[in-house]
Amino acid sequence: MTMKYSTWILISIPNENFQLSRMICKPNLRKNEKNMKTIFILAALILLVSNLQAQKNRQKELAEFESFVIKAKELGATHVNITFNVPPALWQYDVPNDPYPEWYVIQPSLMKIFPNSEIQPYVDMEYAERVASLFEARCAVLRKHGLKGAYSANEPYVLPEKFFTDHPELRGARVDHPNRSRTARFAPCVDEPAVLAMYHESMKILLKRCPEIEKFDFLTSDSGSGFCWSPALYSDQNGNANCQHRPMSDRVVGFMENLKSAAEEMDKQIQVNISPIEPRQWMINTFDHPELITSRLSDGLTIGGAPNAYGPEAAGWGVESFRPILGLYNPVFRARSMVGVFDEKKPAGSMVVSFDNPASAEFYMDLYGFFKEAKPGNTAEMMQLMRDFAATLAGEEGADDLLEVWLALEGISNDLQVLHFGPILNFGPVIARWINRPLVPFPEDLLPEEKEYYRPYLFQAKGEEQANNLIDIQAMRPFEGYGARLLVQRVYEMVDAKLKKAESHVDKLIEMQTDAHAAKEWEDLRTRLAVLRSFIRTINNVVAYQALLDLVHSRSYKPEVNPVLGTRSMWDRTEIMRIARNEIDNAVLLKKILESSDVPLITTAETPEEETIRMLGPDITSQLKLKVDIMNAHWEDYKELYTSPNF
Secondary structure, rough: OOOOOOOOEEEEEEOOOOEEEEEEEEEEEEOOHHHHHHHHHHHHHHHHOOOOOOHHHHHHHHHHHHHHHHHHHOOOOEEEEOOOOOOOOOHHHHOOOOOOOHHHHOOOOOHOOOOOOHHHHHHOOOHHHHHHHHHHHHHHHHHHHHOOOEEEEEOOOOOHHHHHHHHHHHHHEEEEOOOOOOOOOOOEOOOOOOHHHHHHHHHHHHHHHHOOOOEEEEEEEEOEEEOOOOOOOOOOOOOOHHHHHOHHHHHHHHHHHHHHHHHHOOOOOOOOEEEEEOOOOOOOOOEEEEEEEEOOOOOEEEOOOOOOOOOOOOOOOOOOOOOOOOOOOOOHHHOOOOOOOOOOOOOOOOEEEOOOOOHHHHHHHHHHHHHHHOOOOOOHHHHHHHHHHHHHHHHHHHHHHHHHHHHHHHHHHHHHHHOOOOOOHHHHHOOOOOOOOOOOOHHHHHHHHHHHHHHHOOOOOHHHHHHOOOOOOOOOOOOOOHHHHHHHHHHHHHHHHHHHHHHHHHHHHHHOOHHHHHHHHHHHHHHHHHHHHHHHHHHHHHHHHHHHHHHHHHHOOOOOOOOOOOOOOOOOHHHHHHHHHHHHHHHHHHHHHHHOOOOOOEEEEOOOOOOHHHHHHHHHHHHHHHHHHHOOOOOOHHHHOOOOEOO
């Protein structure tokens, strides 16, 4: 067999997180049968290796999950959330350069993962099966140990535009954020009987495959979800004109009762809770009168959470407090939630726990077990228990120092809340890529090759002008202006002081250890604190840098080309260049820390292909070097903003 043109062979490689696609190309090659056999053997080998690795990863994850389930049961858990660490549904990135799907590609909507025959043509069935199988495996672990499952997602959930093109009568509310997306996206109208029938069937499919699931919690009015005519929709009240005047209580009650009746047809009793997004001061409540909805719901259906549905130990035993930095815990914050809750006179209720990180899950479960045994009734008792718990980890001689570290971390977490328009360690360093993008006077002049490693991952839908502004995050500028710079600077000062205190106590823990293994544990903690310091420095530097850029651009000022002898640097020129150098040195130090550590320090994707807006790439150290090199290559650009000193 002879071909006179290039041949491309697409090899689809299943991966634990998502499907990788690799191309093998040999242009202008005359391929005989032997050539083709060689290529297909190579493809088969790649596929085999990938499948084996995927199976190994799955087995490891399930083993960790089972260990968590066993311990959770010992501590009194009744339900475990199975919808953690879901691989992203990359097929939903269906519009080029639109970042908005990032908010919902990891949400396992009922009809995305368990679609009925009418929905199947519009979703990626390979992805759906991969996630459904993962949930089945987790439920099998729960079944083995006599526990039940909980399921978290967003509903009513965005569907592909092709679905609404083919079924225009079923189009519901617009559920994207118009300032953070590049295309309108819609959820189905749950007032339509046909939509309810689809949800009905999806629930039955789910329960058939995962019969252990009893509790469902659905976020709404956020991240690609929403009911028609809710006042909280990001595009304002909107929806299907045919249901505009239908009472909201009819709409929501009908949706929830429909899911419950589907379960009853499967001889299952489920609990369904709708969790409206918690509004900030500038937002509106999802439901005007939630009490009217609640009054009409049957047993097991709730709005905003039911009493005793989730114990104090619930959400996030495996969640890191300082993401994306790994291994830094905030046990004092968790301990405060457990004061006065272990009252034997109170009904026990159910206890739902969540897991997504083995190390932190084990840590927080140990803390919970310690508190459950002692049952602290007030803050004084809590603090004594925290000291006793610290002694189990650092010995009597190190307990006070470890407790001081924890108190410092709680204080840092509280300080960072001042900047919380979203978790600042994620919103700035990650989704705005502050951690690895260069600070330069004219970002618009950067060459494509200077931007290609970070620009695709900026959560910015409006265009290059906004993308070039460092503090424009999702159409928000909460840190804009020199006043914001001073606020962030003050937070940095407070956090830095607490970090220094924490580091000094960790140093004492290291010094008092005679066992090398124990000392290594505290050395790793010291390293993680150094990473946190680097992230905080970046936040401070970026906000200050943009404030100074805005300041110089606001002036009608033209730099002198030939300044007279004796000309000194303008204060803001000195300051912006100091900040630039500070950030260069900060990036160099972070790179060194990450490269020298033998433990994972930040959350990253496993492969470069898996890097997303909310997930840094595994080549972050290489990206840090690019940041440094680009910044160093643009020192002369400051001459276009300021008169250069001449003395």
